[in-house]
Amino acid sequence: MYNACILVLCDGWMAAKNPEQVILHDKAWQSWWWRATNYLAACQLFLQDNVLLQEPLRPEHIKPRLLGHWGTCPGLNLLYIQLLRIARNHKWHTLFIPGPGHGAPSVLANVWLEGSYGKYRPEMTRDAIGLRRLCREFSTPGGVPSHVGPHIPGAIHEGGELGYGLLHAYGAAFDRPDLFVMAVVGDGEAETGPASGAWKSLHYLNPIRDGAVLPVLHLNGYRIAAPTVFGRTSDREIMHHFGGLGYRVFIVNCNDPARIHGLLSRTMDTIITEVKNIQTAWRSGSTTTRTTPAWPLLVLRTPKGWTGPHLVDGLLVEGTYRSHQVPLPQARESPEQLAQLESWLLSYRPHDLFDSTGHPHKRLLSGVPDEFYLPGNVPDADGGRRSIDLRLPDAESIAPSVLQPGAGPAEATRVLGKWLRDVLKANDNTNNFRIFCPDELVSNRLEAVFEVTNRCTLQPIDSNDDHLSPEGRVFEVLSEHCCEGWLEGYVLTGRHGLFACYEAFAPIVDSMINQHAKWLKTADQVSWRRPLPSLNILLTSHTWRQDHNGYSHQGPGFIDNILNRRHRYVRAYLPPDANTLLAITRHALASRHRINLIISGKQPMPLWLNIDDAVRHAAEGLGRWSWAEGAGAEHPAFVLACAGDVPTLEVLAAADLLRKQIPDLPFRLVNVTNLLTLATPDEHPDGIPNSLFEEIFTADRPVLFAFHGYPHVITGLVGNRSRPERFHVQGYQEEGTTTTPFDMVVANRMSRYHLLLQGLDLASWGNKEAEDLRAMCQKALNDHQLYITTHFEDLPEVRSWHWSQS
Numbered sequence: 001m002y003n004a005c006i007l008v009l010c011d012g013w014m015a016a017k018n019p020e021q022v023i024l025h026d027k028a029w030q031s032w033w034w035r036a037t038n039y040l041a042a043c044q045l046f047l048q049d050n051v052l053l054q055e056p057l058r059p060e061h062i063k064p065r066l067l068g069h070w071g072t073c074p075g076l077n078l079l080y081i082q083l084l085r086i087a088r089n090h091k092w093h094t095l096f097i098p099g100p101g102h103g104a105p106s107v108l109a110n111v112w113l114e115g116s117y118g119k120y121r122p123e124m125t126r127d128a129i130g131l132r133r134l135c136r137e138f139s140t141p142g143g144v145p146s147h148v149g150p151h152i153p154g155a156i157h158e159g160g161e162l163g164y165g166l167l168h169a170y171g172a173a174f175d176r177p178d179l180f181v182m183a184v185v186g187d188g189e190a191e192t193g194p195a196s197g198a199w200k201s202l203h204y205l206n207p208i209r210d211g212a213v214l215p216v217l218h219l220n221g222y223r224i225a226a227p228t229v230f231g232r233t234s235d236r237e238i239m240h241h242f243g244g245l246g247y248r249v250f251i252v253n254c255n256d257p258a259r260i261h262g263l264l265s266r267t268m269d270t271i272i273t274e275v276k277n278i279q280t281a282w283r284s285g286s287t288t289t290r291t292t293p294a295w296p297l298l299v300l301r302t303p304k305g306w307t308g309p310h311l312v313d314g315l316l317v318e319g320t321y322r323s324h325q326v327p328l329p330q331a332r333e334s335p336e337q338l339a340q341l342e343s344w345l346l347s348y349r350p351h352d353l354f355d356s357t358g359h360p361h362k363r364l365l366s367g368v369p370d371e372f373y374l375p376g377n378v379p380d381a382d383g384g385r386r387s388i389d390l391r392l393p394d395a396e397s398i399a400p401s402v403l404q405p406g407a408g409p410a411e412a413t414r415v416l417g418k419w420l421r422d423v424l425k426a427n428d429n430t431n432n433f434r435i436f437c438p439d440e441l442v443s444n445r446l447e448a449v450f451e452v453t454n455r456c457t458l459q460p461i462d463s464n465d466d467h468l469s470p471e472g473r474v475f476e477v478l479s480e481h482c483c484e485g486w487l488e489g490y491v492l493t494g495r496h497g498l499f500a501c502y503e504a505f506a507p508i509v510d511s512m513i514n515q516h517a518k519w520l521k522t523a524d525q526v527s528w529r530r531p532l533p534s535l536n537i538l539l540t541s542h543t544w545r546q547d548h549n550g551y552s553h554q555g556p557g558f559i560d561n562i563l564n565r566r567h568r569y570v571r572a573y574l575p576p577d578a579n580t581l582l583a584i585t586r587h588a589l590a591s592r593h594r595i596n597l598i599i600s601g602k603q604p605m606p607l608w609l610n611i612d613d614a615v616r617h618a619a620e621g622l623g624r625w626s627w628a629e630g631a632g633a634e635h636p637a638f639v640l641a642c643a644g645d646v647p648t649l650e651v652l653a654a655a656d657l658l659r660k661q662i663p664d665l666p667f668r669l670v671n672v673t674n675l676l677t678l679a680t681p682d683e684h685p686d687g688i689p690n691s692l693f694e695e696i697f698t699a700d701r702p703v704l705f706a707f708h709g710y711p712h713v714i715t716g717l718v719g720n721r722s723r724p725e726r727f728h729v730q731g732y733q734e735e736g737t738t739t740t741p742f743d744m745v746v747a748n749r750m751s752r753y754h755l756l757l758q759g760l761d762l763a764s765w766g767n768k769e770a771e772d773l774r775a776m777c778q779k780a781l782n783d784h785q786l787y788i789t790t791h792f793e794d795l796p797e798v799r800s801w802h803w804s805q806s
Helices: 019-046 073-090 104-114 116-120 128-137 165-173 193-204 235-244 257-284 335-346 412-426 447-451 480-492 503-523 558-563 578-590 611-620 645-661 690-697 712-717 741-747 752-763 768-791
Strands: 007-010 013-016 093-098 179-186 212-219 248-253 296-301 407-411 433-437 474-476 496-502 535-540 570-573 595-599 604-607 622-624 638-643 667-672 703-707 727-730
Touching: 019 073, 019 104, 019 128, 019 257, 019 335, 073 093, 073 104, 073 179, 073 212, 073 257, 073 296, 093 104, 093 165, 104 116, 104 128, 165 179, 165 193, 165 212, 165 480, 193 212, 193 480, 212 257, 235 248, 235 296, 248 257, 257 296, 407 412, 407 578, 412 433, 412 447, 412 535, 412 578, 433 480, 474 480, 480 496, 480 503, 480 535, 496 503, 496 578, 503 535, 503 558, 503 595, 535 578, 558 570, 558 595, 558 712, 570 578, 578 595, 578 604, 578 611, 604 645, 611 622, 622 690, 638 645, 638 752, 645 667, 645 703, 645 752, 645 768, 667 690, 703 712, 703 752, 712 727, 727 752, 741 752, 741 768, 752 768
Parallel strands: 093 179, 179 212, 212 296, 248 296, 433 474, 433 496, 496 535, 535 595, 570 595, 638 667, 638 703, 703 727
Antiparallel strands: 007 013, 407 604, 622 667
């Protein structure tokens, strides 16, 4: 077929004198490429030697441990071919996001064959040596895993935990008008909650400023061991389902290898025409409506494990769940399976695709786009390569004035909202910053940003709606998965953002954060990957001030989730007031290659530090507040420590009473804003040396620590310090209900009165003043319980307390 065409090499593609010859060649090239990539994917699963089958296959050519997944590879290879065609024919930057897990053999096969892998790893040459290395590295010790990951050029999505691929695709397309993203959603992935919610993303994609996303629902019928829901759903029902979600649905249903390329190519050409028409109409201003376009969605039905072994040991494999992983698991031990493997691999006719040295034949490479447009070379997939630093305004102009500690009060997140407004304004022309929030931006007091932007929507806007427009840079949708997934896709492709969420519901995305942390760590081991902008998470409406919403909204466990990855890529910050929140957030947005967790309340609270002191305190991560300490604090009887805004308030209130009631009791007061400073330097780079740790906390004095989260977090962080048993931590003890703010700290034994009673015991302070203070504290706790059940609010002395500088 190739020889019958009269072709001329032009712009990296074959331009024929007869357009029909171009079509014929394109179809032939697709067939060659599919055979080649299927062969390469299968070789990676099985072979450690004899990768070109230049001699009969023997057991020693087979890997001793067969790991990987075959079932999804033929479908992914088909779709990658179409991405190459799009890049070649339309000169588009394209991004491939394979949502199905364990799709690495397919993606590795394609990036090796197109040449991108060799560009980033010169040892991966397109010859027998490079192919042998490709096969020997796959799923072997010291090699590469069976999931797509940072080691693969063109990748931003790991695919290990299913459900997030489509969200990452839309996040990548936001503010990238020149990008086309193909997001493959597999059978099993389509059943997950995050994937089910991700389909609504089309209502946030602006055709003017954003790129295009083509979701591909690839149905091969099965997950690991059973049929899937969509796999057993009729085409008609699927058309109604996704049409109702707003998509224009295209279905290709084929099990004939001779017809699939023509069917799929014609459908893809129609889809690209649709995408171009939408973008042209919006970008030229000729569209008659400014509501969500009917973006295309492709449903591709093909057999699972297509072109692989049909029957194994008398059981049907091709087109069934049995092809999910390694279809010939005994190929090394069984002569029958070894012979079947050899027959299978030879069915791709590798000697027609590669010469004797392993170089791909020219006709195999004839349909590949220019290097600049290779999917494996797209700059967006190495987000650090395209990243632009944010312009971060100073905070002094909006920082509340603090003439002495205890000024205010101020709502920390409301103050932060004014600064974020200035960040949006400063970066208005760069399209480089977005805020993602599950329907709670105003609730979280960040609404000042609406002075310069709106909530984004492409749906119809009613006259009663508040701050909605297609151009909005705030994404609000009641799905933590969507917000987090969009933000991850956004930062993975080099942009900056903030995810603001209620604290109790942040664990919904814990596994997503876990996957992102693993990506950062792995990417740091890939020499050509640049550091990414940080993933910034602001948790507010937090546990201690969810007294109105009740027990279901009270849970600080996300701190634990973050600190379980106690490595250099995570930070956990607990600013005690509005100015420290400003300083920490500015630092977080300027940082790279991290996950920054910031926890701050939204209720009126005292201001303890002016902005200059707050910046210094945030940079140090912890420090003594000598202005709040008792007399003789250089030789204290005990140390009062705190982390979090409410714990800080209670500790300061306790210190105030101590200074007044027992003025000769020496104690220190330490505030911690960066939890990782408590770790040792060998555990975390922010950990302070033991000498400084003991300089601050002393070497042997008891420490009473009031903490925002679960107490074991602090005891775990200081566990490798000298005498960690001297740390006594009060925090959230899983006691909560709908009650008053102060009753929350009383119920969890972290109130000022509980801290005073425990502090006096730790200090072994037993004079009359101490006894009087103990009695006062016990009376206050008794009065508190009676008062709140009678008046439904806290005691006047609690509500009206303020720091008195003596």
